[in-house]
Amino acid sequence: MKHSTFLLFTLPSLSVMFLFIAIPIVSVFIQSLHIEHKQVIIVSENCDPFGCETTTSVDTEASAKLKEKAPLGKFNGFKTYSNRMHFAFDEIGEAWNSSDSFIVFVKKIYNYPLYRALSFTLTYTFVVTPFVLFLGFLVALGVNNLPKLLKGPTIFASLLPMIVTPLVGSLILFWMVDGDGVIGATLQKIFNDNSLSLKASPVLTWVMLMVYGIWHLMPFSFIVFYAGLQTVPHETIEAATIDGASKFQRTRHVVIPHLMPLAIFITLILLMDNFRVFEPIISFRAEAHATSISWLIWNHLRESAYPLYNAAGATSMITIFCVGILLLPVLIRTWRDFNEKNKG
């Protein structure tokens, strides 16, 4: 294809991407470099049904004037990125100097919101992704071997976890693991411990969130693999059977290599999705034990009285950066494969 034809061909999608992806990202970045103007505070006498007290309030007129002059706020440079809410450079330097062992240092780092959120987000991503890939593949193989009559209903049932809205799905599980719920009460019976609570223990909360994540995302990898299985060439399988390959060997040496490009595609999507884990933390009310990067962004914007746009912007930029790093190895590999194929 000529370069100019290619350009014309992709122009609509490029311009839409520029308008709806590039520009918003740049605007979020610019916002993350600014903080609110200094509020003009006045001391005021405040009377309510219980008596009078001296408190403070914002002089809205004076504050509005400041805002009119510079609507973006006060320029703050990269200080939002380096402050305690994000990379906390100063605090980490101090923690390094004041800790006598590495474990103490790690413990101190864990105290800062971004690192705490990162530790859960990364663990979640690296546990859930391989499980979903592997289990999805197994389910796809299983369904593929079912008699025709059963296939339809089984596929529908296997897709259910993904059809159910994440918020509803996790709420149902949240009630089930409650001390009075089916799972929670059964566990208490089994371990004969009335105060056993999935919600009170950090480790069990992490496990619960990851199990939910696997349950919720498995249908996605299952259905993609299942579609891929329909394209496995019969001739190759037959040839392998004639050569005396067992079922396992056929799967290992014919089916898996055939599905490899699909696996890479699923890995890419799963890494991106899992890194943005959010809903289960809200519906499991797991904030005490597990926070994620997306949860941090939401938390910065949650209080409409004091929305921290700069902090939310900075966390968003960090998210994009981290997703980029995560995807890099997969992308490099795809690029290399592509080049090799073109050479060959």
Add this chain to the structure above:
Amino acid sequence: MFLKKLILGGLTALFFSSSLFAADCGPNGQSIRILASDFPAIHAIANSAESNCAGSASEFTRNHTTEARQIMNAAQTPDPAEYTSVIVANSTLVQLMNDGLVRPLNDLVEKYGGNLKSNQLITIDGKIMAIAFMANSQHMYYRTDILDKAGVDGMPATYDEIISAAEKIRSAGIMEHPLVMNLKVGWNVGEVFNTIYLAHGGEFFKQGSAEASINNAKGIAALETMKALVEYAHPDHLTQASDDTQGLWEAGQAAIGFMWGSRGGVILDNEGSSAEVTSNTVLSAAPTVTGGSIPGATLWWDGITIATNVSDSEAEATFAALVSGMTSEMVAANNDDAIWLIDGFKPGPAAAGVSATAQGGAKSYPMFAQMGLLHNALGAELVDFLKGAESAEQALSDVEAVYETAAKDAGYL
């Protein structure tokens, strides 16, 4: 005194009943749009306003949502604002005032406020910014039958007495976790700290500045008290808010509760619980520290405000409609839904806890412009201490550091 005032108010209302004339709804054909939280007392006020004045208005809409706090600033900032009135409480009034989203009501009160009492007027530097109609606070709930069975004399009045009563109930084998409190991570857990800190005589900010000052002996003592209480709370306490604690109480799974007064009516009614629970539930004042006198609670009021960014005639019609709802008839019909500040209220058993707490001299929820930021920081950072992962000093210094970062970004420091 509080109780006496309320009863006196009720008696005067009998003589000067304001309902002798038809409700005055102000200018005709205006649009009235209300945003409010979602509990029975607020429905009562809004229902009454709607039935009086919906006829003369071109539109009367209501949005009742527990998320009101989170959406109100965004909804009221554009001109014209989404709602002509937001029904607020102490802290939400501050959050609207910080952005200049409520208008002074002095002239409207003069015109339509004939039946309002002076203690209903929330004034800031002489400007009336809201009209309160009910009071609320946290206080203690006790199951007298269980306290008796465990051999506790009378009702605990201090934190130490509560802890020893809880221990007695546990060691008698009646309940492993007799205590319920709203300790859900975030706003709720921060609020519990606020109440205990106030009971210890603490101040949230350095005098005349927005700098936090909670990392001190009182703060540490408050946290230690909180930790001692949490020992006896349900293991899932960090996920429990009002609906959950009320549920545990009504299911008979708790004997000592620190919950909102506004739940009193719902807990004591004959729905959702057994007679054994309701007949033995007694509401009493919030606890003090041993030897102290300030009840550990924050006093709240709920009241109406009028938006800045709406036309004057819409503002007038909305104000007239809402005030027309604040009558002694409305109170008589919904007596147990709230601790009404309006004439005609007869305090029943459901009001006992709040009255006793207010009478005991509990403090109002602090109205500092930057209080919300400190509250958020408390809600996020105290959890590590409660889980036992951190010392009290460390938790409090974390709170101050988080607050400082947020307050700088928001322009308060």
